[in-house]
Amino acid sequence: xxxxxxxxxxxxxxxxxxxxxxxxxxxxxxxxxxxxxxxxxxxxxxxxxxxxxxxxxxxxxxxxxxxxxxxxxxxxxxxxxxxxxxxxxxxxxxxxxxxxxxxxxxxxxxxxxxxxxxxxxxxxxxxxxxxxxxxxxxxxxxxxxxxxxxxxxxxxxxxxxxxxxxxxxxxxxxxxxxxxxxxxxxxxxxxxxxxxxxxxxxxxxxxxxxxxxxxxxxxxxxxxxxxxxxxxxxxxxxxxxxxxxxxxxxxxxxxxxxxxxxxxxxxxxxxxxxxxxxxxxxxxxxxxxxxxxxxxxxxxxxxxxxxxxxxx
Amino acid sequence: xxxxxxxxxxxxxxxxxxxxxxxxxxxxxxxxxxxxxxxxxxxxxxxxxxxxxxxxxxxxxxxxxxxxxxxxxxxxxxxxxxxxxxxxxxxxxxxxxxxxxxxxxxxxxxxxxxxxxxxxxxxxxxxxxxxxxxxx
Numbered sequence: 001x002x003x004x005x006x007x008x009x010x011x012x013x014x015x016x017x018x019x020x021x022x023x024x025x026x027x028x029x030x031x032x033x034x035x036x037x038x039x040x041x042x043x044x045x046x047x048x049x050x051x052x053x054x055x056x057x058x059x060x061x062x063x064x065x066x067x068x069x070x071x072x073x074x075x076x077x078x079x080x081x082x083x084x085x086x087x088x089x090x091x092x093x094x095x096x097x098x099x100x101x102x103x104x105x106x107x108x109x110x111x112x113x114x115x116x117x118x119x120x121x122x123x124x125x126x127x128x129x130x131x132x133x134x135x136x137x138x139x140x141x142x143x144x145x146x147x148x149x150x151x152x153x154x155x156x157x158x159x160x161x162x163x164x165x166x167x168x169x170x171x172x173x174x175x176x177x178x179x180x181x182x183x184x185x186x187x188x189x190x191x192x193x194x195x196x197x198x199x200x201x202x203x204x205x206x207x208x209x210x211x212x213x214x215x216x217x218x219x220x221x222x223x224x225x226x227x228x229x230x231x232x233x234x235x236x237x238x239x240x241x242x243x244x245x246x247x248x249x250x251x252x253x254x255x256x257x258x259x260x261x262x263x264x265x266x267x268x269x270x271x272x273x274x275x276x277x278x279x280x281x282x283x284x285x286x287x288x289x290x291x292x293x294x295x296x297x298x299x300x301x302x303x304x305x306x307x308x309x310x311x312x
Numbered sequence: 313x314x315x316x317x318x319x320x321x322x323x324x325x326x327x328x329x330x331x332x333x334x335x336x337x338x339x340x341x342x343x344x345x346x347x348x349x350x351x352x353x354x355x356x357x358x359x360x361x362x363x364x365x366x367x368x369x370x371x372x373x374x375x376x377x378x379x380x381x382x383x384x385x386x387x388x389x390x391x392x393x394x395x396x397x398x399x400x401x402x403x404x405x406x407x408x409x410x411x412x413x414x415x416x417x418x419x420x421x422x423x424x425x426x427x428x429x430x431x432x433x434x435x436x437x438x439x440x441x442x443x444x445x446x447x448x
Binding site: 094 | 413
């Protein structure tokens with residue numbers, strides 16, 4: 001009210017009360033008009049803000065729709081990819097059935113006598129066929145993972161012991177006649193776990209086939225124990241070991257270590273796939289090794305934790 | 313020649329059918345092996361078999377009825393409700409195997425068929441075992 005006080009004091013004392021009042025009213029009217037103007041300006045500003053807000057909302061709605069559409073498109077593309085990979089798998093496997101099995105029948109002498117040289121050549125056809133089959137499986141698995149299209153089929157009450165016994169018998173046949181002792185050691189109180197049985201077996205077979213490939217003599221020890229609601233599976237071999245600087249490459253697709261390339265002949269996809277599969281179980285896969293001292297691969301799977309889809 | 317088990321296999325791929333025939337009648341010396349190369353009049357033809365099959369192998373991509381439809385027909389028939397039915401398929405991506413499991417197949421054998429393991433696996437299926445270990 002300072003303004004009013006000043007205005008009043010500026011008025012001459014001779015002025016009569018009516019004039020004074022008139023003047024005051026005029027002043028007040030002016031101020032009122034000013035306030036009205038201010039209010040109108042403020043209203044315009046508010047309206048502008050509201051407009052802006054509404055425009056933003058429309059834009060957000062539009063963006064939401066765009067995202068939704070993009071998501072649908074991505075899902076459609078993924079379904080197409082999945083269907084393509086599934087049909088590729090079928091189309092590639094069917095001729096391999098003929099290649100491998102007709103060669104086996106001929107090699108067995110079912111179609112007449114075969115000499116040693118012929119049998120050996122047929123053995124090469126069979127081995128190459130099997131190798132091709134494993135490459136096809138790996139490439140298709142990797143494609144599925146990268147497309148985000150791999151799904152697990154989780155079951156409750158998966159018995160790790162049964163699974164490892166099956167892996168053990170495969171490992172024994174893989175070391176064949178090398179002086180390698182394959183053993184299985186399972187903790188008695190191992191709980192049943194929630195897992196995709198087939199995929200977990202695949203992980204263990206991948207690890208074991210590497211161990212068998214690289215271990216010329218000594219031992220391969222398969223173990224399983226329970227550790228704080230996590231079942232830890234491990235495979236320890238007495239092979240050449242993996243140098244620290246090569247260890248990361250083991251889990252990168254299409255990157256094999258020098259030793260791997262010399263001895264392996266695989267795609268180098270087995271371990272990257274296995275790690276993704278372990279992660280999809282809510283678990284982890286890692287290795288501990290020193291050059292010249294063998295290697296241990298660990299797979300830790302939570303006993304109850306639900307799984308998610310693996311991402312690329 | 314062995315009388316048991318009697319086997320029915322439905323397979324439209326001539327090479328796959330021939331492999332199975334060589335395996336069952338040749339290597340395993342089984343006497344009662346029937347192969348349907350398509351699935352028209354499916355149930356009628358199964359009913360006409362003598363002896364009746366102890367186990368049935370179905371390829372999935374068969375016409376006019378696919379493996380799933382044949383399985384349904386078998387399960388709806390009082391005589392075949394409990395006969396083991398095994399999917400024998402090259403479609404073994406996980407999703408497809410899950411579909412087979414949900415549909416009610418008793419087991420799944422993957423193509424390429426592991427002919428060395430086959431006799432043992434067949435015996436296990438006949439003993440009522442369920443086998444979804446398609447990796448070999």
